[in-house]
Amino acid sequence: MYIRVSLLVILLAAIASDALADSPESSTTKVVLLGTGTPNPEPDRSGPAVAIVVNDAAYLVDFGPGVVRRAAEMSPAYGGDIAALDVDQLNVAFLTHLHSDHSAGLSDLILTPWVAGRDKPLELYGPEGIADMAEHILKAYDADIRYRLDGLEPANDQGWRVNAHTLEDGVVYEDDNVKVEAFRVRHGTWENAFGFRFTTDDRVIVISGDVAPDPTVEEYATGADVLIHEVYSDSGFARRDPFWQEYHRTNHTSASELGELASRAKPGLLVLYHVLYWGSSEETILEEVRENYSGEIAFGHDLDVY
Ligand SMILES: [Zn+2]
Ligand SMILES: [Zn+2]
Numbered sequence: 001m002y003i004r005v006s007l008l009v010i011l012l013a014a015i016a017s018d019a020l021a022d023s024p025e026s027s028t029t030k031v032v033l034l035g036t037g038t039p040n041p042e043p044d045r046s047g048p049a050v051a052i053v054v055n056d057a058a059y060l061v062d063f064g065p066g067v068v069r070r071a072a073e074m075s076p077a078y079g080g081d082i083a084a085l086d087v088d089q090l091n092v093a094f095l096t097h098l099h100s101d102h103s104a105g106l107s108d109l110i111l112t113p114w115v116a117g118r119d120k121p122l123e124l125y126g127p128e129g130i131a132d133m134a135e136h137i138l139k140a141y142d143a144d145i146r147y148r149l150d151g152l153e154p155a156n157d158q159g160w161r162v163n164a165h166t167l168e169d170g171v172v173y174e175d176d177n178v179k180v181e182a183f184r185v186r187h188g189t190w191e192n193a194f195g196f197r198f199t200t201d202d203r204v205i206v207i208s209g210d211v212a213p214d215p216t217v218e219e220y221a222t223g224a225d226v227l228i229h230e231v232y233s234d235s236g237f238a239r240r241d242p243f244w245q246e247y248h249r250t251n252h253t254s255a256s257e258l259g260e261l262a263s264r265a266k267p268g269l270l271v272l273y274h275v276l277y278w279g280s281s282e283e284t285i286l287e288e289v290r291e292n293y294s295g296e297i298a299f300g301h302d303l304d305v306y
Helices: 002-021 067-074 106-115 130-140 142-150 215-221 234-238 242-251 255-265 282-290
Strands: 029-035 049-054 057-061 092-094 122-126 162-166 170-174 179-184 194-199 204-207 226-232 269-276 297-299
Touching (some): 029 067, 029 226, 067 106, 092 170, 106 122, 106 142, 130 162, 179 215, 194 215, 215 226, 226 255, 234 242, 255 269, 255 282
Parallel strands (some): 092 122, 204 226, 226 269, 269 297
Antiparallel strands (some): 029 049, 170 179, 179 194
């Protein structure tokens, strides 16, 4: 009897550890969707922003509107349990491209963490133009920055600063937690759009940014643990007028095209974000992807953790 109980305990422990191996809790690397939206101002979806959390550090990819408050929502200061998303800890960010839906949170990301106590510059990685964007924001807020620095407020003189780094293809960042590779992607006639691959001790994560079907994304995503990819609905697309269809076909990726790409790249998990529905439901869009893809798939929502 004792042996039987022991075996049962061992069996249950094995099942539990197996389950844990697939859950975010057991992994030192977490993917936190801070914003899954598009240019459309859907109230439940902040602008595109993903946090890759490794040990005690967070690395942001894109900073659409709402990014800082979504991070705060996950932080211990506001009832969450991810200390790396304490707002004053946000100090490394990567931008896929300068389109406003992905970058309109930059002034917030520069200033709010500083006001909350960040005492080092924001390390900002983005396509050509990122340094100008940061510089112009700092100019626009000069009165605010001066008032906080020179007035009665005890503000530090580092946290408002930005170190802007212009992206090229290849490894763009490396530290003890993570290696980050940037790769150019096709996004219509937009000149500088990038995707990213994060490699940590335990996971490989690829983020597409905005992209038409692109073999480079497929190449980087092959064998990745997680592929986070934008998508639009095929059936919704059919209801668009031809002018818009031409735009979307050359700038973005349909659900059926994404299914084809994922079926070849075979990521451990495919996460849909930056979704254009045009009247289709989440279930319909999942079905449209599944027509060509039978692997694991998740429809991303703000604050989901993988
Ligand atoms: Zn976009
Ligand atoms: Zn875009």
